[in-house]
Amino acid sequence: MPVTRTLKHSPDLADVAQAHSHFEAAYGPANLLYHGQVYDPYDQQTYSFGGALAIAKLLPRSNRMHATLLDGFLPWLVSPAGHYSFDIVARGDQRARRPIVAEESLEWLADFRPYAEASKLDDVTAMLKALGFRNPVDAPTEGSITAAFRTKTRRCGVYVLHFADGAYYVGQTVDITKRFLQHRKRHADIARVSFRPLGRRSLSFHEAQLIRLLEMKRLRLRNIDMTSILATEPGAFDELMDAERQQHWLTDSSYADLGGTRVLVTGSDMIYRQRYAQFKAMEWYDDVFPVVRAYVRSALPAVMSGEASYWQASVLPPNYTALVRVNVNWQEVFFAISSEDGLVFYLLLSRRELQRAFGDGLDGLSARYPDVELEEVNYRAGGSDQVSAWLWDAATALRFVTDPEVIPALRHYNLRLMKKGKCPWARSHNFDLVTDILSEQPAP
16 A cells, blocks of 8 residues: 655755654655755756656755756755645655656756766776767877868867776867877877767866766776876875875874974965954854864874965955865865854765765764765866765764764865865965964864
C-alpha cells in the first residue's frame, strides 16, 4: 500500500525537515518531492516546471535546498518560491521509482545532458566520442598537425591531450594547430590529440564540464586551473614546503606547519592596524577570534613562510560584510560575518576527504553537526572536488575546524589552491591579526 505524506501551504523548510525525519523513523527511507516554483540564487531567476523536483537535502537556516537533476549527475541549489508543497514518499512506493520532474522544461539542462550520459561510460575514447570529439590524431614529435585540420574555420574548439604516461590535459583554443605547437614546447610526451569543434561563446562551458567529467572518473589531469587533484610536478610552492612535509601535514592532523620566517612588515602594510584595533573593540571579537586562530593554524600550510603571498587574511574589508576573511590563491576559503541572527561562519573543503571520514552521503557529518549546512559550489579555482559549509555559531565553528576528521578536508582543499599559485590580494593582508594568531596564547 502506498505510503505518502503531503505538506501543503508553503511550509517552513525546518518543519519539512522534521516531518521527513519522523516519516523515515516510521516507514524507512523516503524521497522528498517538491511541487512549485524555485528561485536560483546564482543566476537570480525563478523557474517553473512540470512534475515534481527531487530534493536531496534541505538547508533550513539559509532557506535553500539541494535538488538533483539528470539522475543525480547535476546538483542544483535553489530556494522555494511562491506557493509550494512537498510530498514525502516511501522508497517502496511506485511514485518514488518513476521519473519525477519534466526536465525538458529546463532548457539550460540540454547542455549538461551529454555529459551526464557520457559519465555512464568507462572508456575515455567512448566518452569523448559520445561528446562529439573527432577520432584522436597521433601527435608528431616534429612538425605540426595542420594536415589533420585543413579547414581553418574548424580549428576553434575544446581539445584533449593524451600523454604517454596515461595522463590528460583539457583545454580550449581558437586554433588547435597553433595551440598544439605551444604545448609540445613544454610536453615532449604528447601521444594523441582529441578535438571537438565549437563556437567561441561555448568554449569555457565545455572545457569546464569536460574537466569535471574526467575528474569524476578519477583520471589523472595535468591541468592546473579548474582541477582538484594535487599537482605532481614540482612548482614554486614546493620550495616553501617540500613534498615530504606536505605529506606529513596532510596525514597528521595534529601537526601545524608554523615553521619558517614571516615576511617583513612595511609602512604601507601598517594601514590595516586601525582596522584590527576596531575589530578587537567589537562585541563579536571574543567569539570570532578563537575560530579564526584555530582555522589558520589547522587548515593552512606554510602559515609563516606563505603569509601575504600564498594566503592572505583581511579584517573588516571595505564594501564587504565580513568581519574576517581568508583567501588562498584566487579563492575566498573562510569568512565570518555578523547577521541579525548572530554570527555566521563559511568555509570551503574537499568533499572527497569528507566522504572518506563520514561516508558517501556524509550522514556521519550530519549526525555530528546537525545544524551545519553544506552547499555544492563550483568556484573555478577549486575544481570539481569542493563543498562549502555554513556554521551558525562560534562554538560549533570552533569544534568543526579543530575536528581531526574534518581537518584533512580543509587541508587538501587549501594545499591544492596554494600549489596553483599565489594570492593576488596580499596587499590587504592584516599582519596584526596574524601576529595574535601565531602567539602561543590566544589574544585577550
